[in-house]
Amino acid sequence: MECKKEKNLEKCSCSYEPCNRKGICCECLAYHLKSRQLPGCCFPPDAERTYDRSFEHFARLVQEGKV
Known part of the structure; x- marks a missing residue:
């Protein structure tokens, strides 16, 4: 499969x-x-922007209704 880097960068x-x-x-x-x-x-x-990309951080955000 060909990478669509330029298109992906639009949404990154x-x-x-x-x-x-x-x-x-x-x-x-x-x-x-x-x-x-x-x-x-x-x-x-x-x-x-916090650079905390952990599963735990994501789970907290889900519980708080932010994701």
Whole structure:
């Protein structure tokens, strides 16, 4: 399958500027999952900017109705 990096970048909400996986969703997802995290695009903007991408943080946001 061909990567659609340029199209993915249009919707990528990752605020971590030196990230070399921006727009390469399959690499981003694999990277975060191996660390028990979710990619930044799963979080609302204010939560994404904390760089806490943990499953636990995501679960707290769900419980609070923020996701």
